Amino acid sequence: MTLVVPLARAAAATIAQWDFNSVPPDANANTGTLSPAIGFGEAALVGGVTGSFTASNGSSDPNATDTSNWRITTWPAQDTQNKQNGVRFDVGTVGFRNIRVRWDQRNSNTASKYARLQYTTNGTAFVDFHVIVMTNETWINGQSVSFASVPGVEDNPRFAIQFVTEFERTALDSGTNGYVPSSPTSAYGLNGTLRFDMVSVTGEPTVTGFSLVSYNVLGRDQPDWTTNSAQVRAIGRQLAHLKPDIVGFQEIPETNANYLQMTGFVAAYLPGYYLATGQRTDGGERSSVASRFPIVRSKSWLARSNLTAFGYAGVFTRDLFEAEILVPGFPQPFHFFNTHLKAHPDEDSSIRRAAEARTISNFFFTAYLTTNSLRPYVLVGDMNEDIFRPRTYEQGAIQTLTSSPTGLRLTSPRNPLTNDERTWSIQNANLTIRFDYILPCALLFSNITGSQVFRSDMVFPTAPPMLSSDSATAADHLPVVMSFRNPYDVPFNIRSLTISNQVATVRWTTIPGDRYRVESSADLIAWQSTATNLIALTGEISLQTQANTARQFFRIARER
Numbered sequence: 001m002t003l004v005v006p007l008a009r010a011a012a013a014t015i016a017q018w019d020f021n022s023v024p025p026d027a028n029a030n031t032g033t034l035s036p037a038i039g040f041g042e043a044a045l046v047g048g049v050t051g052s053f054t055a056s057n058g059s060s061d062p063n064a065t066d067t068s069n070w071r072i073t074t075w076p077a078q079d080t081q082n083k084q085n086g087v088r089f090d091v092g093t094v095g096f097r098n099i100r101v102r103w104d105q106r107n108s109n110t111a112s113k114y115a116r117l118q119y120t121t122n123g124t125a126f127v128d129f130h131v132i133v134m135t136n137e138t139w140i141n142g143q144s145v146s147f148a149s150v151p152g153v154e155d156n157p158r159f160a161i162q163f164v165t166e167f168e169r170t171a172l173d174s175g176t177n178g179y180v181p182s183s184p185t186s187a188y189g190l191n192g193t194l195r196f197d198m199v200s201v202t203g204e205p206t207v208t209g210f211s212l213v214s215y216n217v218l219g220r221d222q223p224d225w226t227t228n229s230a231q232v233r234a235i236g237r238q239l240a241h242l243k244p245d246i247v248g249f250q251e252i253p254e255t256n257a258n259y260l261q262m263t264g265f266v267a268a269y270l271p272g273y274y275l276a277t278g279q280r281t282d283g284g285e286r287s288s289v290a291s292r293f294p295i296v297r298s299k300s301w302l303a304r305s306n307l308t309a310f311g312y313a314g315v316f317t318r319d320l321f322e323a324e325i326l327v328p329g330f331p332q333p334f335h336f337f338n339t340h341l342k343a344h345p346d347e348d349s350s351i352r353r354a355a356e357a358r359t360i361s362n363f364f365f366t367a368y369l370t371t372n373s374l375r376p377y378v379l380v381g382d383m384n385e386d387i388f389r390p391r392t393y394e395q396g397a398i399q400t401l402t403s404s405p406t407g408l409r410l411t412s413p414r415n416p417l418t419n420d421e422r423t424w425s426i427q428n429a430n431l432t433i434r435f436d437y438i439l440p441c442a443l444l445f446s447n448i449t450g451s452q453v454f455r456s457d458m459v460f461p462t463a464p465p466m467l468s469s470d471s472a473t474a475a476d477h478l479p480v481v482m483s484f485r486n487p488y489d490v491p492f493n494i495r496s497l498t499i500s501n502q503v504a505t506v507r508w509t510t511i512p513g514d515r516y517r518v519e520s521s522a523d524l525i526a527w528q529s530t531a532t533n534l535i536a537l538t539g540e541i542s543l544q545t546q547a548n549t550a551r552q553f554f555r556i557a558r559e560r
């Protein structure tokens, strides 16, 4: 007998995990990395301690060939600096709840027996939490603490933890008012070591949908891009009102290195957001991406690249700026592309713009999609061309960008009150043309829940502190907004189970890019892994496995 059941939604996902092992592996335990092996976060020393990498020999790290741990030493003198020395891990929890921390730890004989796991909800003030009591020269693996009931911990970009050594008196409310060694037969020593491995922060993803904005903010040549600028404030108030999860900005000023002012902009209007800015291109402007979710990588593609092969004797005016973003609960990273094509309707500019669209199309087909076809992606930007209002010399740049090899789909958001899809110029008497686009991949296209061309003067009732005049003060372009359902946040179904010649075949519905595991059991108690990390390539997985015992059960779970 064989039975298959889909498991309930995967409970917890790894937000960040440190294994300290080199990437790529180098078969040398004395080299390692403080970059997380999974997810996004930062690891740092606290106080005057020093850190190095050594062989783990006994942690729970499954890596058999190159497993390092983070070894911390140079501790404070006896009776000094209580709870001021150790290690810190910053892990934003935006989009996660029921946060849990797990780690492996080993103390040397002379190291402090007691340490405190502290946390912060504002990035600076740490609060005492769990007391760690260690023995000597033994790994204690899988230590685990839940922050599920702690206010301010979940959905917080500033969440961080630290492990700091502690006097016995404050740890236990009794005993020695100083450090106590891990070995009862040793004396506390400054050269003792605490070693950490497999430090993980997990949580349950809560993101059921997300939203994007594309916005040309007319920053080119602006001498003041601080938050004192009336223009910058008008941009900020609109975005604070819209609260998009990800914003693609075009025309952040190069002048006076004013693109650096975006850090202050984000702090004021999109607090806690991650920011990435593209490289210098035409000398006048850059592209930026702000995201509520971690940006793990960004890159300027095609910047000033030669367009000859694409029909124009010259270079790409600006770039195609990519931000790779970790959306909670997505099994694959999200790739957000942002561009600003050549402006103006004259013949030379039109041909150049067409060539830029072709080189972007070529990039998606010959580069990006060859390795990332299962990952969700979107292209946003100021394309300087209106698919429905072609001008004399134009060659269909939008049609090129949305041609089938790119996988990108045309959308036409409209203002909900005016029903107008034109985005330029709100600083003229009338809007005359559409320049601004959000072009999602097929997976996202089929999960659009709403979109609009935003106008602050068409928001009723008014929504202070945003001013009705903000759109016109901010830029000539209007921001374009689009929201999506989380395409992976849906249950999956078992389609069929068949047995033939002692081979069971199970089929279930999937979303391309989603990952699954299959386990089997003879008694519904002990489960063995049949297959892990099965990545769906289509809308269905079909798995064959031996079914030659009297009774066999299977279960299928989605991995996140």
Ligand SMILES: [Ca+2]
Binding pocket: 019, 020, 021, 056, 061, 067, 068, 069, 197, 198
């Ligand atoms: Ca390790």
Ligand SMILES: [Ca+2]
Binding pocket: 021, 022, 025, 026, 027, 028, 029, 030, 031, 032, 066, 068
């Ligand atoms: Ca190494």
